[in-house]
Amino acid sequence: MAKTTLKKIGVMTSGGDSPGMNTAIRAVARACAYYQIKCVGIKMGYEGLIHNQMSELGARSVKHIINRGGTFLQTARSEEFRTKEGRAKAFENLKKNELDALIIIGGDGSFTGGNVFFKEFGIPFIGVPGTIDNDIFGTDFTIGYDTALNTVIEAIDRIRDSATSHNRVFFVEVMGRDAGFIALNSGIASGAQDILIPEKKDSLDDLFGSLQHSQQSNKNSSIIVVAEGEELGNVYDLAKATEMRFPDYDVRVTVLGHIQRGGNPSCMDRVLASRLGVAAVEGLLDGKSDVMAGIRSNKIVFTPIAEAIKKHNEIDKELIKVAKILAI
Numbered sequence: 418m419a420k421t422t423l424k425k426i427g428v429m430t431s432g433g434d435s436p437g438m439n440t441a442i443r444a445v446a447r448a449c450a451y452y453q454i455k456c457v458g459i460k461m462g463y464e465g466l467i468h469n470q471m472s473e474l475g476a477r478s479v480k481h482i483i484n485r486g487g488t489f490l491q492t493a494r495s496e497e498f499r500t501k502e503g504r505a506k507a508f509e510n511l512k513k514n515e516l517d518a519l520i521i522i523g524g525d526g527s528f529t530g531g532n533v534f535f536k537e538f539g540i541p542f543i544g545v546p547g548t549i550d551n552d553i554f555g556t557d558f559t560i561g562y563d564t565a566l567n568t569v570i571e572a573i574d575r576i577r578d579s580a581t582s583h584n585r586v587f588f589v590e591v592m593g594r595d596a597g598f599i600a601l602n603s604g605i606a607s608g609a610q611d612i613l614i615p616e617k618k619d620s621l622d623d624l625f626g627s628l629q630h631s632q633q634s635n636k637n638s639s640i641i642v643v644a645e646g647e648e649l650g651n652v653y654d655l656a657k658a659t660e661m662r663f664p665d666y667d668v669r670v671t672v673l674g675h676i677q678r679g680g681n682p683s684c685m686d687r688v689l690a691s692r693l694g695v696a697a698v699e700g701l702l703d704g705k706s707d708v709m710a711g712i713r714s715n716k717i718v719f720t721p722i723a724e725a726i727k728k729h730n731e732i733d734k735e736l737i738k739v740a741k742i743l744a745i
């Protein structure tokens with residue numbers, strides 16, 4: 418396997434945390450131990466590189482974290498790393514600690530940072546997609562997405578209990594930044610009356626038509642799942658417009674928020690994180706750099722970082738159709 422002579426690599430988590438990041442760190446540390454290279458854990462994403470916060474991770478340093486949410490290395494959104502001076506400090510520390518390469522577990526922003534750093538200083542790196550949003554090109558699934566979906570449907574199931582008891586209309590906001598993957602899939606899985614996502618052109622008329630249909634077809638509650646990036650309006654605007662249009666409807670709003678980012682990773686996320694962590698170490702040993710390790714049709718693939726950042730996964734139109742048919 419080994420085409421390179423890497424002796425020591427650094428691993429970090431960066432951007433928003435996601436369930437399964439710990440599993441990925443464990444996989445990186447253990448794969449390094451297996452291939453007899455040193456692994457260093459960098460604290461707080463790029464902040465830890467800039468402020469020299471790092472320590473060696475052996476195979477046993479990562480015990481009992483496979484099942485824990487969050488990231489024990491912690492994470493950050495580093496403004497300083499966006500500056501040339503910040504990145505120069507990071508490079509100095511990287512040399513001081515004799516790190517030959519980096520594995521960056523995070524989202525598109527973290528990969529952009531890695532790409533800029535690679536261009537400036539030639540530090541080899543591989544990205545591992547860790548975000549609940551599933552908004553990264555080059556992988557069918559990102560680490561944390563499946564767990565977040567399961568958290569969302571559990572929450573909406575509970576909302577449904579209350580909604581049906583009161584004949585209410587609920588607007589439920591889910592995360593996803595500019596993408597509607599969480600909303601569309603959780604909406605189908607929780608039997609939503611309507612699902613509003615940025616990738617689909619929505620209108621108030623269509624929404625009102627759907628609510629009216631729900632009322633007329635003897636449903637005793639309606640759940641509307643709204644992606645946080647929805648362009649028609651946020652959940653509060655939509656609830657207000659609905660109350661004005663249908664004064665007799667009893668409307669409520671729930672914003673699920675950061676509960677979607679926590680919790681023990683699902684089996685799917687643990688397997689994904691384990692595979693991608695090993696693939697990233699093997700990829701570096703194989704001489705790959707400036708790429709992201711992902712999974713496509715259940716096979717490990719490496720995608721140039723520039724593509725992973727720029728391109729977007731399309732929403733599956735079949736899912737939109739299924740959601741519509743099943744809301745009959």
Ligand SMILES: Nc1ncnc2c1ncn2[C@@H]1O[C@H](COP(=O)(O)OP(=O)(O)OP(=O)(O)O)[C@@H](O)[C@H]1O
Nearest residue numbers: 432433494495498499523524525526527529530548
């Ligand atoms: N253009 C850039 N140049 C240098 N560093 C960058 C750049 N863009 C992002 N970064 C670094 O990457 C960090 C993480 O990016 P960001 O906050 O966008 O999260 P992310 O990795 O996209 O994860 P998520 O969207 O899931 O929260 C930023 O705080 C910054 O330190």
Ligand SMILES: O=P(O)(O)OC[C@H]1O[C@](O)(CO)[C@@H](O)[C@@H]1O
Nearest residue numbers: 433524548549550592593594678
């Ligand atoms: O944790 P913060 O900084 O509030 O960021 C929230 C954002 O991060 C994510 O949870 C992950 O990218 C998005 O879904 C959300 O828009």
Ligand SMILES: [Mg+2]
Nearest residue numbers: 432524525526
């Ligand atoms: Mg991002």
